[in-house]
Amino acid sequence: EVQLVESGGGLVQPGGSLRLSCAASGFTFSTYWMSWVRQAPGKGLEWVASIDQDGSEKYYVDSVKGRFTISRDNAKNSLYLQMNSLRAEDTAVYYCARVTWFFDLWGRGTLVTVSS
Amino acid sequence: DIVMTQSPDSLAVSLGERATINCKSSQSVLYSSNNKNYLAWYQQKPGQPPKLLIYWASTRGSGVPDRFSGSGSGTDFTLTITSLQAEDVAVYYCQQYYSSPYTFGQGTKLEIK
Numbered sequence: 156e157v158q159l160v161e162s163g164g165g166l167v168q169p170g171g172s173l174r175l176s177c178a179a180s181g182f183t184f185s186t187y188w189m190s191w192v193r194q195a196p197g198k199g200l201e202w203v204a205s206i207d208q209d210g211s212e213k214y215y216v217d218s219v220k221g222r223f224t225i226s227r228d229n230a231k232n233s234l235y236l237q238m239n240s241l242r243a244e245d246t247a248v249y250y251c252a253r254v255t256w257f258f259d260l261w262g263r264g265t266l267v268t269v270s271s
Numbered sequence: 272d273i274v275m276t277q278s279p280d281s282l283a284v285s286l287g288e289r290a291t292i293n294c295k296s297s298q299s300v301l302y303s304s305n306n307k308n309y310l311a312w313y314q315q316k317p318g319q320p321p322k323l324l325i326y327w328a329s330t331r332g333s334g335v336p337d338r339f340s341g342s343g344s345g346t347d348f349t350l351t352i353t354s355l356q357a358e359d360v361a362v363y364y365c366q367q368y369y370s371s372p373y374t375f376g377q378g379t380k381l382e383i384k
Binding site for chain 2: 190200201217256257258259260263
């Protein structure tokens with residue numbers, strides 16, 4: 156089955172760190188760009204970051220530049236998002252998404268809550 | 272950054288009737304070299320992740336019923352749902368993938384009247 160499964164979310168204090176993972180299956184992971192998209196509670200969708208097939212190109216939304224790092228391990232069919240210096244406004248469900256120009260496959264998401 | 276603005280914010284339509292959602296981009300998302308509009312539509316039902324409905328402004332995604340159609344070019348786009356079904360209750364988002372940051376509209380909540 157073609158799917159993406161996120162993990163690693165949870166409650167973290169402001170200023171803390173968290174690493175999200177996304178396990179891909181059912182397709183050739185190494186041939187696709189991948190992205191993270193987030194959704195704050197009751198709000199709309201916000202693209203966070205994208206990475207190319209071999210990890211050499213990475214793009215970020217301005218609000219997370221310098222704090223978040225997207226990476227991948229093609230041998231493990233996995234995508235990651237290292238989140239440092241977390242803020243309350245980073246509270247959201249984080250979705251892993253496969254990129255075919257557009258986002259054609261989404262995971263179910265993992266909730267990150269930044270609160271003291 | 273390209274700003275995507277949807278209208279209306281919410282919409283109530285009777286079962287079997289037509290629903291129309293508009294999306295306007297702050298600059299053109301038409302790439303002249305290939306004549307493609309870098310515009311997608313997504314459907315998000317309560318408690319679920321988004322699902323791709325339409326890409327390249329008018330191409331339906333895999334398994335998407337033909338009552339969903341997309342149209343428009345340049346800066347103005349429309350998602351039309353003909354003969355609304357109960358399972359179409361959702362929030363609909365447009366998104367441009369013309370340039371980074373890849374921005375979404377604020378969403379349109381579709382309900383049954």
